Amino acid sequence: xxxxxETISIGEWKVLSRxxxxxxxxxxxxxxxxxxDDTYVHAGMVHIMLPDSNQARKTAFxxxxxxxxxxxxxxxxxxxxxxxxxxAKIAGGAQMFRHAMRQEYMQIGxxxxxxxxxxxxxxxxPVVAKDVGGAxxxxxxxxxxxxxxxxxxxxxxxxxI
Amino acid sequence: xxxxxxxxVANISTGFAATALSTLLQxxxxxxxxxxxxxxxxxxxxxxxYHQEVCATVHAPIAGDVxxxxxxxxSMDTAVRLVKMVLPNVESDLDVHTYPLASxxxxxxxxxxxxxxxxxxxxxxxxxxxxxxxxxxxxIGSAVLAEATYQLVEVDQFFLMETSMKVKNEEEGMEGxxxxxxxxxxxxxxxxxxxxxxx
Numbered sequence: 001x002x003x004x005x006e007t008i009s010i011g012e013w014k015v016l017s018r019x020x021x022x023x024x025x026x027x028x029x030x031x032x033x034x035x036x037d038d039t040y041v042h043a044g045m046v047h048i049m050l051p052d053s054n055q056a057r058k059t060a061f062x063x064x065x066x067x068x069x070x071x072x073x074x075x076x077x078x079x080x081x082x083x084x085x086x087x088a089k090i091a092g093g094a095q096m097f098r099h100a101m102r103q104e105y106m107q108i109g110x111x112x113x114x115x116x117x118x119x120x121x122x123x124x125x126p127v128v129a130k131d132v133g134g135a136x137x138x139x140x141x142x143x144x145x146x147x148x149x150x151x152x153x154x155x156x157x158x159x160x161i
Numbered sequence: 162x163x164x165x166x167x168x169x170v171a172n173i174s175t176g177f178a179a180t181a182l183s184t185l186l187q188x189x190x191x192x193x194x195x196x197x198x199x200x201x202x203x204x205x206x207x208x209x210x211y212h213q214e215v216c217a218t219v220h221a222p223i224a225g226d227v228x229x230x231x232x233x234x235x236s237m238d239t240a241v242r243l244v245k246m247v248l249p250n251v252e253s254d255l256d257v258h259t260y261p262l263a264s265x266x267x268x269x270x271x272x273x274x275x276x277x278x279x280x281x282x283x284x285x286x287x288x289x290x291x292x293x294x295x296x297x298x299x300x301i302g303s304a305v306l307a308e309a310t311y312q313l314v315e316v317d318q319f320f321l322m323e324t325s326m327k328v329k330n331e332e333e334g335m336e337g338x339x340x341x342x343x344x345x346x347x348x349x350x351x352x353x354x355x356x357x358x359x360x
Contacts, residue, residue: 009203009204010203010205010310011202012203026301028300029308049314056314056315096300096305136300136304137300137307138304139213139304154299154300
């Protein structure tokens with residue numbers, strides 16, 4: 001069987017079962033959330049950009065860009081596919097720029113992490129591991145069936161969580 | 162149609178930016194024909210030539226009549242060599258990562274390139290626009306570019322105006338990328354201003 005490798009970008013998501021790798025790059029203030037079921041060997045990754053879909057000014061917005069709607073959809077998708085006992089690993093939510101950011105998006109990384117954490121708490125999904133905050137961008141890979149998350153930063157160090 | 166207008170704007174403003182860089186470095190700088198393309202927002206982190214690599218990036222939100230985001234981006238190697246050109250008498254290792262003089266010199270190069278680009282757009286269109294603030298970031302290219310999505314929250318597609326500039330007669334190419342992402346309203350404003358001048 002060919003090893004499945006999927007790469008997602010901002011506001012995108014992918015679900016994987018049995019074996020393979022889910023990957024996202026370009027993670028600055030955004031947060032990457034992986035929900036997985038380690039008995040059923042099923043995982044879904046989403047790359048979230050903003051904390052709250054109520055901030056969307058348009059009605060036809062992409063729900064995968066916002067923490068609340070993206071997590072609701074990913075959770076439903078995994079449950080529909082047979083997953084239960086979900087756990088989470090999260091990464092991202094850095095502050096890339098100290099100055100050059102519009103006021104309303106200052107601290108957006110921190111707010112993204114808070115929104116994701118709150119949603120997961122409400123859904124009783126434990127956060128098993130996280131690598132969040134700081135000032136550096138990240139590249140994230142999540143591998144099945146080991147459920148390991150590799151987080152690479154500019155300093156070339158790869159953290160396994 | 163919009164693309165042609167933006168191409169015209171990019172040609173002139175990139176010319177100004179390349180001239181400014183050339184004056185600063187006292188070397189000839191060649192520019193490539195700017196590329197204008199409409200992209201999906203999801204493409205943004207994949208766009209840069211160095212999107213997987215650590216890059217030196219000067220980033221500036223653009224404000225005024227025309228709003229958008231600009232990036233001046235080079236490889237780490239090019240960044241160090243550019244800094245050596247503007248600080249020829251400094252002996253020490255000019256690592257833009259660790260040496261404050263080197264990082265501010267690189268930021269200044271970015272400021273000048275970005276500043277002359279937006280000034281050129283302003284004089285071409287009689288509109289007012291300026292960099293709000295500039296910031297140097299040394300990080301994975303894709304992660305830096307991805308931050309521009311925060312001015313594109315409500316849109317699905319955006320125009321990217323991209324040019325590369327090369328310092329001539331350098332054996333191993335020294336290349337810098339200049340990226341301008343006007344927001345949706347800015348594209349309309351530029352279009353109106355240019356059409357007004359024609360009539």
